[in-house]
Amino acid sequence: MVYLLRVLCMLAFVVLAPFVGGLLSGLDRKLSARMQGRIGPHVLQPFYDLYKLLQKQILVVNRYQVMLLLSFLVMVVGTGALFFGGFDLLLVFFVLTTASMFFVLAATVTNSPYAELGAQRELIQMLSYEPMILLTAVGFFMANGSFKGVDAFTADLPAIVKLPGVFIGLVFVLTIKLRKSPFDLSTSHHAHQELVKGVTTEFSGALMGVVELAHLYETVFLLGLVSLFFISSAWWSIPLALAGALLVWFIEVLIDNTSARVKWNQMLSSAWIITAVLGGGNLLVLEIIRMLS
Amino acid sequence: MPTISKSPWMMHYDGSSCNGCDIEVLACLTPLYDIERFGVINTGDPRQADILLITGGVNYHNESVVKQIYEQMPTPKVVVAVGICACSGGVFKDCYNIKGGVDTTIPVDIYVPGCAARPESIIDGVLQAVELLARKQTEAESATAAEGEAQ
Numbered sequence: 001m002v003y004l005l006r007v008l009c010m011l012a013f014v015v016l017a018p019f020v021g022g023l024l025s026g027l028d029r030k031l032s033a034r035m036q037g038r039i040g041p042h043v044l045q046p047f048y049d050l051y052k053l054l055q056k057q058i059l060v061v062n063r064y065q066v067m068l069l070l071s072f073l074v075m076v077v078g079t080g081a082l083f084f085g086g087f088d089l090l091l092v093f094f095v096l097t098t099a100s101m102f103f104v105l106a107a108t109v110t111n112s113p114y115a116e117l118g119a120q121r122e123l124i125q126m127l128s129y130e131p132m133i134l135l136t137a138v139g140f141f142m143a144n145g146s147f148k149g150v151d152a153f154t155a156d157l158p159a160i161v162k163l164p165g166v167f168i169g170l171v172f173v174l175t176i177k178l179r180k181s182p183f184d185l186s187t188s189h190h191a192h193q194e195l196v197k198g199v200t201t202e203f204s205g206a207l208m209g210v211v212e213l214a215h216l217y218e219t220v221f222l223l224g225l226v227s228l229f230f231i232s233s234a235w236w237s238i239p240l241a242l243a244g245a246l247l248v249w250f251i252e253v254l255i256d257n258t259s260a261r262v263k264w265n266q267m268l269s270s271a272w273i274i275t276a277v278l279g280g281g282n283l284l285v286l287e288i289i290r291m292l293s
Numbered sequence: 294m295p296t297i298s299k300s301p302w303m304m305h306y307d308g309s310s311c312n313g314c315d316i317e318v319l320a321c322l323t324p325l326y327d328i329e330r331f332g333v334i335n336t337g338d339p340r341q342a343d344i345l346l347i348t349g350g351v352n353y354h355n356e357s358v359v360k361q362i363y364e365q366m367p368t369p370k371v372v373v374a375v376g377i378c379a380c381s382g383g384v385f386k387d388c389y390n391i392k393g394g395v396d397t398t399i400p401v402d403i404y405v406p407g408c409a410a411r412p413e414s415i416i417d418g419v420l421q422a423v424e425l426l427a428r429k430q431t432e433a434e435s436a437t438a439a440e441g442e443a444q
Contacts, residue, residue, distance in 0.1 A: 029329075033327070033329065033330075036324060037324040038324045038327040038329065038330070039327050039330045040327070040329060040330060041330060041332050042299075042332065045299075045300070045332050048296065048299035048300040048332060049300045049332070049334075051296045051300075052296045052297050052300040052343075053300075053341075055296055055297075055430075056297075056343075056367050056368075057367035057368045057369075058367070059340060059367050196337045196338050197336065197337060197340075197341065200338075200341075201338055201340065202340060203340065204340035204341060204367045205367050208340075208341055
């Protein structure tokens with residue numbers, strides 16, 4: 001029964017995530033516009049954009065670009081599917097890292113100076129958020145006694161009770177992963193881009209569509225990861241998890257609209273300090289409590 | 294079905310403009326005019342743009358740049374010349390360094406005159422460009438369909 005449910009969850013992610021992600025992205029743009037005193041585009045705008053991109057002419061700069069970007073998409077979908085199937089969080093995060101590497105490679109093979117500089121910044125971004133992502137997996141192990149996402153449903157208390165520091169740290173690096181200001185160094189959805197389009201400069205037409213689609217999947221996966229902090233064996237933890245994920249999403253949009261982009265060294269140092277102090281400190285306290293009891 | 298009309302991404306290039314028209318182009322993005330409500334994104338990347346918006350005339354230095362940007366854009370694409378200098382060269386027409394309007398270098402589809410062009414007329418020009426884009430896409434699709442039938 002549980003296995004069937006897990007398979008259904010995986011399938012639901014693969015089929016529904018683009019729609020949920022697209023709607024969230026559309027609401028994001030509408031909300032951002034309202035925060036800036038504008039009317040903003042239609043809520044379904046991300047779908048219009050995606051549909052257009054998939055129909056436009058593709059200008060292939062390097063033929064390996066296509067293979068690498070498709071691998072990126074498959075890996076991102078795989079990451080989310082493994083996560084929503086309740087598999088080992090370490091496995092999920094390693095697949096996510098592999099996906100990012102394919103993305104960086106797809107940008108580097110184009111030989112464009114803008115894309116290469118964007119790819120280098122993408123690598124620095126990965127360097128900034130990876131430690132926190134790994135600590136999150138360790139945190140779940142210490143809170144639930146297992147790396148498996150599905151075991152959160154048998155816990156007495158939501159993981160956030162034991163992992164408040166890890167949660168705040170994850171929300172901090174989520175800004176990098178969701179490509180939001182102040183950490184949208186490698187590429188940005190906004191016009192304020194000094195690197196043309198950074199890492200996505202040389203992707204045109206359907207190739208850019210693949211990148212956008214992967215981003216929609218990634219958004220849903222990351223918000224899923226946030227909601228895992230609220231899951232416990234109680235039934236009310238599921239609406240709580242949804243509300244928590246939506247609240248974090250709103251905070252991310254607010255941060256995006258109220259902050260300017262920082263330099264890469266500020267991003268790296270702030271992300272690592274937050275990781276060490278909040279993430280590491282939280283785990284240390286958990287370990288001390290465990291030893292004392 | 295032409296899908297491009299709902300998501301026209303725009304790229305702005307400053308030829309040899311005096312910055313008057315450029316400021317008006319940027320004004321289109323502000324809360325008062327908010328061109329993004331039509332789905333327009335001001336992108337800096339020719340590879341992802343559908344509309345090329347050029348302000349100012351073309352000079353002998355940036356002629357190759359304008360050509361290159363045009364060639365880097367995937368089809369279907371539309372060029373909008375904003376301001377009288379981009380349309381015909383304007384008061385700089387007879388300058389030794391000015392080649393003339395944008396149409397001396399690349400094909401221009403929509404002309405938006407004015408010195409400087411008002412945001413209202415720029416938005417009007419962009420929306421006409423959007424209609425033209427949709428027409429170009431439909432034509433391209435029917436051409437491919439006809440080709441398929443012929444084979």
